[in-house]
Amino acid sequence: MVAAALLFGAVNAYAASPTLDKMKSSGAVTMGVRESSIPMSYTTGDSRFDGYHVEVCRMILADIKSNLGLSTLRINYQPVTSQNRVPLVQNGTVDIECGTTTNNANRAKDVGFANTLYVEEVRIAVKANSGINSISQLAGKKVATTTGTTSVQLLRKHEKANGVNFDEVFGKDHADSFLLLESGRADAFVMDGSILAGNIANSKNPKDFKIVGEVLATEPIAIMVPRNDPEFKAAVNAAIAKIVANGSMPKLWDKWFLKPIPPKNAVVGLELSPATKNAWANLNDRPAEDYAKK
């Protein structure tokens, strides 16, 4: 209650926030969502969107709505892609992006990031019968990853640093990369753990694949907000603090990562990682570069 009262005061004191002003005057807000980033943010058909980050964002917006004293706040869903998500937040088309965006220093020049609620770990997916258990066993093998992702650069760095030589093959999207692994064109698929788990859960025979090996990188995935609007960011972070404090986060994790989810009732099956737990315990908006230094 005290926090809410403080926030309410803060919002009134800094009425210069363009996003909050827009929400107040129009009674609507535009949420950027992804179409197939299961289970973080995806469509469940009929232009409906759901997922871990989407649900968190709905909670955040509900909190802001009550703080602004609005009776209704309509949420417009705007599907975004890896290519257009940053420009759409920059030009104000999207007020809050709830997808799978890595918070890094380069992007922080263009947009703002809310406190991290999900820390992604880059892992290796292989066929269950391949006998591969670690990155050192990938020498001379074909490793698939998706064009336009940070995992490509990560693999390159790793190859350089450890002298493990492997052939890279690139899928044009995650489904293609997974097909490369499935059809034997690649021996391993290196990507964010949630994407690997989601693709395996949706495959013909989920038991044929497994996620193995060490964590290649940890990256904070965060909700994106406009950069020039610190008041809005503060309001979002205050809402996040409340959601974490009332114990919703473990329940949300359970719902989206460990239980059957729509539309196919598949189970992603990704256990809560210590890194994500730590992010909840110490709320922060540190970029990926800070995680790499650890």
Next chain:
Amino acid sequence: MAFDFGVFCKNTLDGEVVDHCFSAIFGLAQNADPSYLDWLMKAWAWTLAVAGLSLVIALILGVLMGTLRTIPPNSILNKSLVRLSTAWVELFRNIPILVQVFLWYHVIPAFVLPLKALPSYCLVSIALGFFTSARIAEQVRAGIQALPSGQASAAIALGFTTSQSYRFVILPMALRIVIPPLTSESMNLVKNSSVAFAVSVPELTLFAMQAQEETSRGVEIYLAVTLLYALTAFSVNRVMALIERRTRVPGFIVSNDASLAH
């Protein structure tokens, strides 16, 4: 909007500025880490390799299939060759190029196992070459049919066999006529080679998508890639124009030069 083309002199591992932009290719600097410019040049080489290989496949098969479509159906063998070439053209020009690339990469090797051993750029070149050959075949056919029918009759009157009349009379004239549409088709091939990124050939389009994600300098990257595509297609245009001038038969094709006209 401020442009920062300095991104091309950064290395691809950690984004630090390198001493010489062409560090890796020409061995100018001691550091072996390639810059984005090195990578861009390598990607351009892949684009050229894919476009060049598919152009060879497309020209050979296109001229062959286009010729077969016009041969007189006066024997069972000739009839079946005409049918084969018609089927070829209709098959390969009715399926989108991206779908054909996926068919050659993922589907056909599942049935024809030796194809699995072929590198992806070969499979893409086959797909692009076959797709373009169907289009070239139609142009060659149109060129042959544009010739006055008297030419074929005259060749037969001289005692030439069918293959001799094609070799010495019809094709030399028909192929000259179709050089302008062949030019467009060859330029299209350069641009169509961008689909190769979809099956992990590290060419210009793949470079653009990956490098803009790593550097967040999408505008500069796409400008450079656009320039290279335009430059490549325009070079093809100039080479074809040269061939067109060199092979011209004075007085045959209506020319802008009035003195050459009949």
